Amino acid sequence: MNQPKNKSQEKVGEIMELISLKTFKAVVDEAGIKGASDKLNTVQSNISSRIQRLEQELGVRLFQLKGRKLELTANGKLLYPYACQILQLEKQAKDAIRIHEGQYELVIGTPETFAAIHLPRALKGLRREHSHIQPRIYTATSGQLISAVKNNTVDCAFVGGHIINDDFVSIPAVVEKMVKITASDGHYDPVLFVRGEGCGYRQAALAWQREMGNTEQQLMEMSSVDGVLGCVAAGLGYTIMGWDMVRNNRYEDSLAVEALTDHHANLQISLIYKNDCLLETGIQALASFFAP
Amino acid sequence: MNQPKNKSQEKVGEIMELISLKTFKAVVDEAGIKGASDKLNTVQSNISSRIQRLEQELGVRLFQLKGRKLELTANGKLLYPYACQILQLEKQAKDAIRIHEGQYELVIGTPETFAAIHLPRALKGLRREHSHIQPRIYTATSGQLISAVKNNTVDCAFVGGHIINDDFVSIPAVVEKMVKITASDGHYDPVLFVRGEGCGYRQAALAWQREMGNTEQQLMEMSSVDGVLGCVAAGLGYTIMGWDMVRNNRYEDSLAVEALTDHHANLQISLIYKNDCLLETGIQALASFFAP
DNA sequence: TTCAATAGTTCTCAAAAAGAGAATCTTTTG
DNA sequence: CAAAAGATTCTCTTTTTGAGAACTATTGAA
Numbered sequence: 001m002n003q004p005k006n007k008s009q010e011k012v013g014e015i016m017e018l019i020s021l022k023t024f025k026a027v028v029d030e031a032g033i034k035g036a037s038d039k040l041n042t043v044q045s046n047i048s049s050r051i052q053r054l055e056q057e058l059g060v061r062l063f064q065l066k067g068r069k070l071e072l073t074a075n076g077k078l079l080y081p082y083a084c085q086i087l088q089l090e091k092q093a094k095d096a097i098r099i100h101e102g103q104y105e106l107v108i109g110t111p112e113t114f115a116a117i118h119l120p121r122a123l124k125g126l127r128r129e130h131s132h133i134q135p136r137i138y139t140a141t142s143g144q145l146i147s148a149v150k151n152n153t154v155d156c157a158f159v160g161g162h163i164i165n166d167d168f169v170s171i172p173a174v175v176e177k178m179v180k181i182t183a184s185d186g187h188y189d190p191v192l193f194v195r196g197e198g199c200g201y202r203q204a205a206l207a208w209q210r211e212m213g214n215t216e217q218q219l220m221e222m223s224s225v226d227g228v229l230g231c232v233a234a235g236l237g238y239t240i241m242g243w244d245m246v247r248n249n250r251y252e253d254s255l256a257v258e259a260l261t262d263h264h265a266n267l268q269i270s271l272i273y274k275n276d277c278l279l280e281t282g283i284q285a286l287a288s289f290f291a292p
Numbered sequence: 293m294n295q296p297k298n299k300s301q302e303k304v305g306e307i308m309e310l311i312s313l314k315t316f317k318a319v320v321d322e323a324g325i326k327g328a329s330d331k332l333n334t335v336q337s338n339i340s341s342r343i344q345r346l347e348q349e350l351g352v353r354l355f356q357l358k359g360r361k362l363e364l365t366a367n368g369k370l371l372y373p374y375a376c377q378i379l380q381l382e383k384q385a386k387d388a389i390r391i392h393e394g395q396y397e398l399v400i401g402t403p404e405t406f407a408a409i410h411l412p413r414a415l416k417g418l419r420r421e422h423s424h425i426q427p428r429i430y431t432a433t434s435g436q437l438i439s440a441v442k443n444n445t446v447d448c449a450f451v452g453g454h455i456i457n458d459d460f461v462s463i464p465a466v467v468e469k470m471v472k473i474t475a476s477d478g479h480y481d482p483v484l485f486v487r488g489e490g491c492g493y494r495q496a497a498l499a500w501q502r503e504m505g506n507t508e509q510q511l512m513e514m515s516s517v518d519g520v521l522g523c524v525a526a527g528l529g530y531t532i533m534g535w536d537m538v539r540n541n542r543y544e545d546s547l548a549v550e551a552l553t554d555h556h557a558n559l560q561i562s563l564i565y566k567n568d569c570l571l572e573t574g575i576q577a578l579a580s581f582f583a584p
Numbered sequence: 585t586t587c588a589a590t591a592g593t594t595c596t597c598a599a600a601a602a603g604a605g606a607a608t609c610t611t612t613t614g
Numbered sequence: 615c616a617a618a619a620g621a622t623t624c625t626c627t628t629t630t631t632g633a634g635a636a637c638t639a640t641t642g643a644a
Binding site: 016017018019058059060074075078079082083085086089090092093094096097100101 | 309310311350351352366367370371374375377378381382384385386388389392393
């Protein structure tokens, strides 16, 4: 932010507003005004002026231009943890009231793949047995989902693998049988198809490939599961995924699967949430639909 | 608040604003819209509409009319502690930045009596040796000051007696010699003059009177120390106060003092503050001017 | 019972603030 | 050096806020 020209009367001491804090946090988290304006769906100029307002209210600069990026000042760094805490309390206050009212929204983070295969059944059950919970789905990659939980962007999320963090509670949801998928005619190129950065299957596939010593193989990245399976069905390569991805897939008949072995055989998918989350009972209700 | 007519689209979910929370807290603390509007210096209609806005944002009622007073609903009671915590964090965030900037405001609560006698010297020293601290004085009775500290209305306060509360830090400031004050000619009516509710001297005086077994004596309440001393000088009664109150007082020559004994002899006045206060070093600087 | 005082709400209008979009400036990148 | 990316500034419109007056309901006193 550039210093406000030279308005002699800097009105310091006015009350900070939450919209300013939310904007501030978004700018920090999304590393810039552009990202923040997308996240908060508004235009850049608004973000810019909200930050300027906040800077005026506090009487200090929070960012400084470094090239064409913004950089937190010392005061900005000081404010950030307070902003997070205040916004979290705001959310908790609302949650507390919603819970008391009986009706509340539960924001569920999930990778697209999980949303397509495993989630629908659980959501149906949730609606039937816990109609006071209004689920809202937020899709992102496993990697992004972990920060989304930390961030309180979502109340809980389904992610692959194990989370080693004391701030989270992790409930096992499903175990996916991991398989190597090839064209059903047995002819395929030695190319490993994977999904983009952040996908749980990608990590599993790369780990498997590494242990097999096939690191020199060509890697092919695609953003959708269907895209990957289509290419594999066409004999352009092979992939590693959960078996469930293949069943009922449009290419199912053209694909052959082979179960992985040992520690690659299964991918544990867990439902995680922060352990100070007020919506815990709702989350456990959701988890109950995955109980064995 | 009366239910908003029947605006079909209740816009629930908008961000809570701090001004709303501050207003909400003020209405609760001051037990009504009137008090809150005085405290936040604005008109009643604004308070009323801010509360209605907040109620809309949350989608619930926070108050209900009980006669011509407002009463917190269950949801209001739920919100209150969050509001307090959020507002306190806001204050702390600002403090953190101010401290980092070097300059900061220290709001000092004091009874009028203390402000007149003991405080000026310390403020002078503070200004000389810690010019980065900008002291602001808030006067109220000892009783009110304790809640003001709890409330974060003030950063610290001078109060009589001992505070038994783990949330406070208490630094001894001065010890006042308590004396019984009468007209210098020895003739006075058996009437005890005291200051209004909440005054530290009043409590001391009443405690002494009780132990002397003079509870049947007439009690006369006056709002100012000078008023009390004037009446006592005129022989209308006697009073119990700190000796310092008499020294250099306009009526000094017409008054006789007699030291109290035992546990009545001294009144400890301490500087208290919340132990999570960021301005601790400033407060200790203030206290240092009272060190023995 | 009536009347004044008190507390809260509603309504209206003017002033202030916030948002959208276009234009501008600056740095980075190809 | 041109194009792209990111941030800021400016303008205009819409929305929100606030002050004040009028209104309603309760309380308390004469």
